[in-house]
Amino acid sequence: KQEVTQIPAALSVPEGENLVLNCSFTDSAIYNLQWFRQDPGKGLTSLLLIQSSQREQTSGRLNASLDKSSGRSTLYIAASQPGDSATYLCAVRPVEYGNKLVFGAGTILRVKS
Amino acid sequence: GAGVSQSPSNKVTEKGKDVELRCDPISGHTALYWYRQSLGQGLEFLIYFQGNSAPDKSGLPSDRFSAERTGGSVSTLTIQRTQQEDSAVYLCASSLVTGTGGQTQYFGPGTRLLVL
Numbered sequence: 001k002q003e004v005t006q007i008p009a010a011l012s013v014p015e016g017e018n019l020v021l022n023c024s025f026t027d028s029a030i031y032n033l034q035w036f037r038q039d040p041g042k043g044l045t046s047l048l049l050i051q052s053s054q055r056e057q058t059s060g061r062l063n064a065s066l067d068k069s070s071g072r073s074t075l076y077i078a079a080s081q082p083g084d085s086a087t088y089l090c091a092v093r094p095v096e097y098g099n100k101l102v103f104g105a106g107t108i109l110r111v112k113s
Numbered sequence: 114g115a116g117v118s119q120s121p122s123n124k125v126t127e128k129g130k131d132v133e134l135r136c137d138p139i140s141g142h143t144a145l146y147w148y149r150q151s152l153g154q155g156l157e158f159l160i161y162f163q164g165n166s167a168p169d170k171s172g173l174p175s176d177r178f179s180a181e182r183t184g185g186s187v188s189t190l191t192i193q194r195t196q197q198e199d200s201a202v203y204l205c206a207s208s209l210v211t212g213t214g215g216q217t218q219y220f221g222p223g224t225r226l227l228v229l
Contacts, residue, residue: 034217043117043204044220089156099169100146100158101218 002027002094006104013080014112021075021107023090028068034101035064035075036089044089048075080111115139117221119205125227126195134190134224138207145188146208146218147180151201159203162188163210195228202226 003026013019023033032051036044048057048064050073056065063076077084087108091101118137126132138145147159158172162182173179177195182188192199202225206218 036220043119043222044206046217046219049217091156097158097171099161099163100172101148101156102158103156105155 002030002092002096002102004090004092004102004104006088006090006107008107009105010108010110012110012112015080015082017080017111019077019080019109021077021088021090021109023073023075023104025071025073025092025102027094027096028071029095030068031093031095033064033066033073034091034093035062035073036091038087038089038106040086047088077109080109082111082113084111085109117205117207117219119203119221119224121224122222123225123227125229127229128197129194131191131193132195132226134192134203134226136188136190136205136207136221138186138188138205139219140186141209142207142219143185143210144208144216144218145182146206147188147190148204148206149201150204150223154201156204159190192226195226197228200226200228 005024007022034049035047038044050057050066061078066073087106089106091103120135143164145162148156150156160180161169177193180190202223204223206220208216208218
């Protein structure tokens with residue numbers, strides 16, 4: 001059974017700091033991995049999707065890497081801003097259950113101004 | 114174009130009542146998903162629709178839960194005889210047809226269900 005773990009559970013940093021969020025998954029047989037952002041009381045916003053054949057994806061100040069063989073992904077946020085404060089969720093699409101995403105519990109990020 | 118929309122945004126009901134939650138996917142998206150987000154459980158998959166294929170119901174927690182998708186577009190999730198443990202945020206997502214790679218899933222704002 002695929003399990004996704006995110007570390008840390010919560011993170012508080014001063015504005016301007018670079019930070020890394022970690023995601024690990026137990027079964028490397030995945031189609032892709034996706035990072036989402038969720039604001040309080042809102043739905044999920046997709047940030048980056050990395051296919052299993054890819055190593056990383058970049059969008060603006062965000063960079064996500066994928067090491068499928070070791071079951072790890074990181075989300076790097078450069079020059080953090082208060083507007084980055086949200087919950088960040090990592091999800092994998094397992095080959096075994098091709099039609100669904102398996103989510104981690106999320107990292108709650110607070111960027112202090 | 115418009116994103117995924119869900120209604121109602123909030124629903125309060127009494128234990129034992131039936132509820133219906135609606136999802137309007139992004140136009141042209143053939144894949145539609147329902148997830149549930151509850152405290153202590155995180156986000157869990159409920160059901161998946163793809164075109165005219167039989168839905169993947171493997172995530173439905175009990176036979177009180179059912180869903181349908183009419184005309185390949187709008188979907189309704191029905192919970193019969195609601196229980197307090199059904200209280201959660203119900204999220205709908207849609208995507209273009211999935212292949213072995215998979216497409217980005219776009220999520221709606223969710224319906225917050227509270228069962229008293």
